[in-house]
Amino acid sequence: MFKIVNREVMGDGTIIMNEIVAPKIAQKARPGQFVILKANETGERIPLTISDIDLEQGTIQVIYMVVGKSTDIFKTLKVGDGFQDVIGPLGKPTHIEKLGNVVCVGGGTGVAVLFPITRGFKKAGNKVISIIGSRSKNLMILEDKMRAASDELHVCTDDGSYGHKGFVTDILKDILENGKVDLVVGIGPVPMMKFVAEVTKKYSVKTLVSLNPIMIDGTGMCGCCRVSVGGKTEFACVDGPEFDGHQVDFDGLMKRLRGYEAEEKEAYNDYCACRDKK
Template structure:
């Protein structure tokens, strides 16, 4: 049986975040920034959707980065180099529409930076001036700083506790930048409240904003309805219509309520979890 073998493994953020580079040539050849894959560790394991953080078409590998938050991802964490996933389906979802617009601001929080990275690289690759802002609760939880610096014209780092970089939230740095520069596009990926506040700020400055949503995905193919979100008053499925949406149109409060309700239910019934697009 074909296995999706792990060829490289790294732990980040004090072991709470794990990177796997996996042999998956067919997916590597097709995946575009912004798309995700659904991974299953073994026969009885749950299907976990994760954004494809990187691809290497020559080596035939894809890279995923996930936060260890429950039973399924704990099972993933146990896999070492040479072990494999039983099943990976992808690429799924709509790729990011990369456009050359001038100056763009890429904002990432927590493990959302893993999702932001390939999109930032794509935006830089087609000639945009890229200003990136990445943040985490503290220095130990910050991921991919060097990789983001390498593909950004300017990188700003924030930590909530001030242990590194700007002491405070990404939104404060964003406001300063929007005051000074003519920004054409913002991309925000991270916890839902962060994306909500970034979108509120960019709305004031009339800057088009893309967010990548992480509702509860189950099948990842548009069949279960688990990933529905309201965008511009219309019900959308993040797995097929997204995961990216116009940040100014998303009903964040509804999304937060659904994520919260699910967490409660999870606690009551079983130990599994569904992880959204990589964080």
């Protein structure tokens, strides 16, 4: 069992942070990598990004939004409980180097994925400007950690309840218009990453995105996580999850993510009905 030693409810209560004892994974984990977790023997395999590590405690941190049956089951786990299985670190780490000016753009729970990458680029000696956004103030996460990991931080909300009223791309356009940018890293909901890549393409600025297709084994065997990048089929679990945002077929990814919507809804409704009866 992989014991939970710290748990925090974030945002509006739908976002949960778990710190999990997994010393071997903590030792090897690099920014951009993820784990696959199972809550119990019959549980579904769920991929979540490693948002931080503590080498002294031998722990990894994951931050997830409750969106369906499995994440709702994860939410029931308290400090002292544990996940039956945690596999990782999986995926290719982010290629971090000194480039000059790096802009890190995060949306929603994508900020949890972006944080270790932002910190890595800052540590490598880059000037890092970060932009984080959420639908509303109560869904904003990791603002303090992102501020500490960046030279400059901009915050935005769709509804204007905090920071700039509007999208992260509004601020990104201003930054690209007014200075030299060597790399943009955009991580968040698929439509957000698509728009970030569209904006940066106009300025010919290299852009990394982190893709989240449905995954099963996470080791390149099932083919479930296939994505089209530059017209070539890639497996996000072993070839990614990061890819060149200017080459990704985002519409194809969105279509595949919706592929099991009816079944996911049914599974969640059945689970909620059983849970509420107890």
